[in-house]
Amino acid sequence: MYDFIVNPNARSGLGGRIWKELEQLLKEQKAEYRVHFTKYQRHASRIAEEITTDGEEHTIVVLGGDGTVNEVLNGITELSKVTMGYIPMGSSNDFARYFKMAAEPAECLTRILHPKKIVDMNVGIMSYKNGEKSRRYAVSTGIGFDAAVCHQAVISKMKVFLNKIHLGKLTYLGIALSRMIALRPGKMRVRLDDGEWIEYDRAYFATAMNHPFEGGGFKFCPDADPCDDILNVTVISGLPKWKVLCLLPTAFKGWHIRFRGIDTYTCKKVEIDSEQALPVHTDGEPVFLQRKMTAALELDKIRLIVG
Structure with a gap:
């Protein structure tokens, strides 16, 4: 099960439009997922906390900018029990730059659904x-x-x-x-x-x-x-x-x-x-x-x- 935390306002509203395209790909691949849209500042933190408060393993995919990633990290209850994917949609995308994540959202999603490399990242x-x-x-x-x-x-x-x-x-x-x-x-x-x-x-x-x-x-x-x-x-x-x-x-x-x-x-x-x-x-x-x-x-x- 993938939990997508989506900032629809990322890059002046592009986040919401891109999500509609990605959701179609998810349905085509019959992936099990839930989507959570952020509605206000630091809402992503609250969503991440609600997802992870059960103490179980989770895969969270963030669609947004560096600020959305930051909010998600601040909501996770146990970092070691979370695998995170990222679809960069921000202005700076510094988080994605080091790992050379794909610029195309559809390619990012494919790599997340079929991962070839997972690293343990410091926070x-x-x-x-x-x-x-x-x-x-x-x-x-x-x-x-x-x-x-x-x-x-x-x-x-x-x-x-x-x-x-x-x-x-x-x-x-x-x-x-x-x-x-x-x-x-x-x-x-x-x-x-x-x-x-x-x-x-x-x-x-x-x-x-x-x-x-x-x-x-x-x-x-x-x-x-x-x-x-x-x-x-x-x-x-x-x-x-x-x-x-x-x-x-x-x-x-x-x-x-x-x-x-x-x-x-x-x-x-x-x-x-x-x-x-x-x-x-x-x-x-x-x-x-x-x-x-x-x-x-x-x-x-x-x-x-x-x-």
């Missing part, structure tokens, strides 16, 4: 307010500039327009340029695996990544592997804004890490402490302004159909 967890609150993430979590871009993208009219002309991934680049002009870098410190604090005077952002990509294809952590039990951290600091703007396009290839002012680390856990309250995100989903956050990996992994 990140970000905590804040001294550990009182937490959210899982699949791709990345961060504080500062990258989170500010994600926050703006959620309400961006530009995103809706670019989605309609199939250029949605450019949303993040356009917003990044405008946010960089308005941003004021500040003091930040980072601690890896309970070690010594590393201080930064003019930090733009710090990100803890499970996947290499975020923000529509920026390869901020080129060496990140979502199955290696390791977090990859990137901090950008101490650079003039013009240089950051010049380096931004190089991040699509991961070349930015060759330059001074870009620090990369690996760890099991990272604590980030900012002098000023800054935007925070998990997989592009906004969290209210915070000064402190911690990122780590869940003990359990989720099974992911990748080919």
